[in-house]
Amino acid sequence: MTVVVVTDSSAGLSAELAAGNGIRVVPLHILLDNTDLSDGVDPIPEDIYDRHASTAGASPADLAAAYRAALADSAGDGVLAVHLSGLLSGTCAAADLAAADLGAGVRVFDSRSTAMGTGFAVLAAARSAAAGADLDTVAAAAEAVAARTHGFIVVQRLDNLRRSGRIGGAAAWLGTALALKPLLKVEDGKLVLAQRVRTASRAIATMVDRVCELAGDRPADLAVHHVANPDGAAELAATLAERLPGCPPALIADLGPVLGLHVGAGALGVVVSTAG
Known part of the structure; x- marks a missing residue:
C-alpha cells in the first residue's frame, strides 16, 4: 500500500481534487444558533457572513477516527497529517493528541499556513505518496513546499x-x-x-x-x-x-x-x- 495523507477542510481543496489525489479531509466546524455545522458536509446558509457565527477546529476524536482508518488503509505504511497553522487554530494541538495514541505510524505536520498555503503542501505529500515514497520522504515533500x-x-x-x-x-x-x-x-x-x-x-x-x-x-x-x-x-x-x-x-x-x-x-x- 502507500502512505495516506490527511488534512482538514481549511486546506482549500475541492472534493474532486482531494479524492483524485487520495487525500482524506477532516471537517472543521461552524457554530451557528446553537447548531454545530461540519464544513464541507452540512449546508451552510448563504448569509453566514452577516450572522453571529463562530468556528471551531476538529476534535481529537474526529481526527483519531480519521487517522485510525487511514492507518489501516495504508497497511502499515503510515499517515501524514498536514494541518493549518497551530497559531490560527487548535486543530494541530488536537492532531498531536490524536496521533500520540496511534504510534509512530501517524505523523503530524503543522503547515504554518492555511487555505492553499496548506493545500499545496498536502498535494505535494499526496503526489509523493502516490509515487511510492515512504513516510519520511512524504513528510519532507510537504515541508519543502510549505517552506516556499x-x-x-x-x-x-x-x-x-x-x-x-x-x-x-x-x-x-x-x-x-x-x-x-x-x-x-x-x-x-x-x-x-x-x-x-x-x-x-x-x-x-x-x-x-x-x-x-x-x-x-x-x-x-x-x-x-x-x-x-x-x-x-x-x-x-x-x-x-x-x-x-x-x-x-x-x-x-x-x-x-x-x-x-x-x-x-x-x-x-x-x-x-x-x-x-
Missing part, C-alpha cells in the same frame, strides 16, 4: 478581524483604521499586516506585485481565494495570468465559511508556491 509557499489577503471589512482575534500585531490600528483596506500576509504561522493601503484596488494591486516578485521568472503554483466574491476572484486570476504567463493558471477557490468568517465577505487572497 506564501499567502496574502485583502479584506473589505475590519469588524470580522476584530472579533476573530486571529491577526497579530494589529490591535493598535484596527480600532481606528476604518478607511483602510489592509493587505495581510501569513508569516511564521500567523496572519499579520503586510501593508496599510487606503483603497481596495490599490491593496489588490500591491498584492499582485508581491506575488509577482516572489514568483520571479520561474513557474509557480498559484491559487486565488475569495469570500463571496467570485467576480473579483476571476478578475484577479486574469491579472495574474497576464503578469505571470509562465505559470499554470491559478486555481480559484472559495475560502470557505470557517476562514471566511474571520476575514469577512468580499475578501480576496492569493497563495503562491514558488519553484523548488
Whole structure:
C-alpha cells in the first residue's frame, strides 16, 4: 500500500481534487444558533457572513477516527497529517493528541499556513505518496513546499478581524483604521499586516506585485481565494495570468465559511508556491 495523507477542510481543496489525489479531509466546524455545522458536509446558509457565527477546529476524536482508518488503509505504511497553522487554530494541538495514541505510524505536520498555503503542501505529500515514497520522504515533500509557499489577503471589512482575534500585531490600528483596506500576509504561522493601503484596488494591486516578485521568472503554483466574491476572484486570476504567463493558471477557490468568517465577505487572497 502507500502512505495516506490527511488534512482538514481549511486546506482549500475541492472534493474532486482531494479524492483524485487520495487525500482524506477532516471537517472543521461552524457554530451557528446553537447548531454545530461540519464544513464541507452540512449546508451552510448563504448569509453566514452577516450572522453571529463562530468556528471551531476538529476534535481529537474526529481526527483519531480519521487517522485510525487511514492507518489501516495504508497497511502499515503510515499517515501524514498536514494541518493549518497551530497559531490560527487548535486543530494541530488536537492532531498531536490524536496521533500520540496511534504510534509512530501517524505523523503530524503543522503547515504554518492555511487555505492553499496548506493545500499545496498536502498535494505535494499526496503526489509523493502516490509515487511510492515512504513516510519520511512524504513528510519532507510537504515541508519543502510549505517552506516556499506564501499567502496574502485583502479584506473589505475590519469588524470580522476584530472579533476573530486571529491577526497579530494589529490591535493598535484596527480600532481606528476604518478607511483602510489592509493587505495581510501569513508569516511564521500567523496572519499579520503586510501593508496599510487606503483603497481596495490599490491593496489588490500591491498584492499582485508581491506575488509577482516572489514568483520571479520561474513557474509557480498559484491559487486565488475569495469570500463571496467570485467576480473579483476571476478578475484577479486574469491579472495574474497576464503578469505571470509562465505559470499554470491559478486555481480559484472559495475560502470557505470557517476562514471566511474571520476575514469577512468580499475578501480576496492569493497563495503562491514558488519553484523548488
